[in-house]
Amino acid sequence: CVRIRGSSLGVAPVDKRRKEHVINFVESAPPKPRVHAIDFIKGFFSQTDKEGIVVDERWNNGGYIQPWFVETLARKMQAGIQVRNGGDVGDAVAIEGPKAMLINGYSGSGGDFFPWMFRHNNLGPLIGKRTWGGLVGIDEQPVLVDGGIVTAPEFSIYDRSTGEIIAENHGVSPDIDVDARPDLVAKGEDPQLEAAVKYLMEQLQKNPPPPPRKKLPQVGKEGLMNLPPPSPTKPKGSG
Numbered sequence: 001c002v003r004i005r006g007s008s009l010g011v012a013p014v015d016k017r018r019k020e021h022v023i024n025f026v027e028s029a030p031p032k033p034r035v036h037a038i039d040f041i042k043g044f045f046s047q048t049d050k051e052g053i054v055v056d057e058r059w060n061n062g063g064y065i066q067p068w069f070v071e072t073l074a075r076k077m078q079a080g081i082q083v084r085n086g087g088d089v090g091d092a093v094a095i096e097g098p099k100a101m102l103i104n105g106y107s108g109s110g111g112d113f114f115p116w117m118f119r120h121n122n123l124g125p126l127i128g129k130r131t132w133g134g135l136v137g138i139d140e141q142p143v144l145v146d147g148g149i150v151t152a153p154e155f156s157i158y159d160r161s162t163g164e165i166i167a168e169n170h171g172v173s174p175d176i177d178v179d180a181r182p183d184l185v186a187k188g189e190d191p192q193l194e195a196a197v198k199y200l201m202e203q204l205q206k207n208p209p210p211p212p213r214k215k216l217p218q219v220g221k222e223g224l225m226n227l228p229p230p231s232p233t234k235p236k237g238s239g
Helices: 033-045 067-073 110-120 182-186 191-206
Strands: 002-004 011-013 021-027 052-056 099-103 126-128
Touching: 033 067, 052 191, 067 110, 099 110, 099 191, 110 126, 126 191
Parallel strands: 002 021, 021 052, 052 099, 099 126
Antiparallel strands: 002 011
């Protein structure tokens, strides 16, 4: 597993093997969109050999919309590639196992939209507490003579299937409600993360990843190698 700190471009390993399953953990709570994208790339693409993934977007204060995060998380492999000198690989970089996302009340704006997209694409449950609920956005920020700024709501993001503005004044509710109890947090525990790991482990027990192939891939029925050999032809002039 790799923990990605939103305020850092580095990674810190937190290897955790539980019942022989390995889960990728990507923390996504950036102060800047660029850092957000870099940390997601580092946390995801370096760990695609894992069987499941927990995306932690708690304290994600937004600032930018990144639909390709969800597109990457939803990616499926269409085929396998047999390598002459090495193990099999997929045709895409993907984690196809179970997924879960951690949310809390400090996730807002883009931090509201990310879990909404995660749920909208049926990637897995949202675990934690309801998000902040402020997805109506601002654009220009005129500066005043005293150094202050003035903002006004300039756009909203809505669900095209319902016509409703997403998350505004309510946030995105979790599928599994888990509080980050202060007494447990003070002890160094993370009950929301523990709930996510428990969920993923249960899913992996119910639907374990497919075992490595044992048979050598063969050319299909329509392949040239499987066609019957041509009938022998008689030389011209023979009886």
